[in-house]
Structures are given as structure tokens and as C-alpha cells.
Amino acid sequence: QVQLVESGGGLVQAGGSLRLSCSASGTIFSINIMNLHRQAPGKERELVASLDSSGSTNYAGSVKGRFTISRDNAKNTMYLQMNSLKPEDTARYYCSIEGVRGDGWYEFGAFRGQGTQVTVSS
Numbered sequence: 189q190v191q192l193v194e195s196g197g198g199l200v201q202a203g204g205s206l207r208l209s210c211s212a213s214g215t216i217f218s219i220n221i222m223n224l225h226r227q228a229p230g231k232e233r234e235l236v237a238s239l240d241s242s243g244s245t246n247y248a249g250s251v252k253g254r255f256t257i258s259r260d261n262a263k264n265t266m267y268l269q270m271n272s273l274k275p276e277d278t279a280r281y282y283c284s285i286e287g288v289r290g291d292g293w294y295e296f297g298a299f300r301g302q303g304t305q306v307t308v309s310s
Contacts, residue, residue: 197304210283220287
């Protein structure tokens with residue numbers, strides 16, 4: 189069974205920084221794509237950043253130049269460094285992973301975490 193746990197959220201002032209982590213547990217041999225999403229109250233969930241196994245990244249336009257996604261494959265962990273935070277970055281942040289290979293199995297679909305809250309005060 190695969191579980192994802194996010195951490196690193198909290199309350200920060202505008203202009204500050206946070207680093208989110210997302211760790212996948214279970215018998216995982218490899219992960220193709222790691223994603224960070226966010227959802228603010230009353231808004232749809234949006235993809236913030238993604239990083240695939242080749243190192244290709246994708247960012248939402250609203251976070252380009254401020255957020256950096258990275259991963260540690262040995263630890264099955266993803267990081268999102270968030271700098272120059274703005275009040276509009278306030279949301280619950282969720283990670284997901286796709287293309288997961290385990291011991292004798294492969295899952296194309298996504299596993300998702302429960303999220304961590306990020307609140308940016310003005």
C-alpha cells in the first residue's frame with residue numbers, strides 16, 4: 189500500500205518562504221511523476237508544479253520564478269521550495285504521484301496525500 193504524507197505547511201508573512209515535503213511510503217521501486225496541487229476555499233484545485241523522472245518540470249504561471257520543485261528518489265520524497273510567498277498562495281497543498289512501480293506491480297493512476305495548509309498573511 190502506498191501512502192503520501194505532506195509536511196512543512198504553516199503560517200508565513202507575505203514575502204516569506206516555506207518548504208513543503210511529500211514522502212511516499214510503501215514498497216516503491218520508482219515513481220515517474222510527482223506533482224504538487226493546491227486548492228483554496230471556493231476555488232478549483234490547480235496543479236502548481238510537477239517533476240518527472242527525467243527531470244522535466246512544469247509550473248503554473250502564477251508560481252514560476254518563485255517556487256522550485258525537486259525530488260530525492262532514494263527517499264521517494266518531493267520538495268517544493270516556495271519563496272516570495274503572496275497572500276494568493278494561501279491554500280491547502282496536496283501531492284500526488286503517478287506511474288508508480290512496486291514489487292511486482294505498476295500503477296498508472298495517481299496516489300494522493302491529505303494535504304498541508306499554507307497560509308500567507310499580508
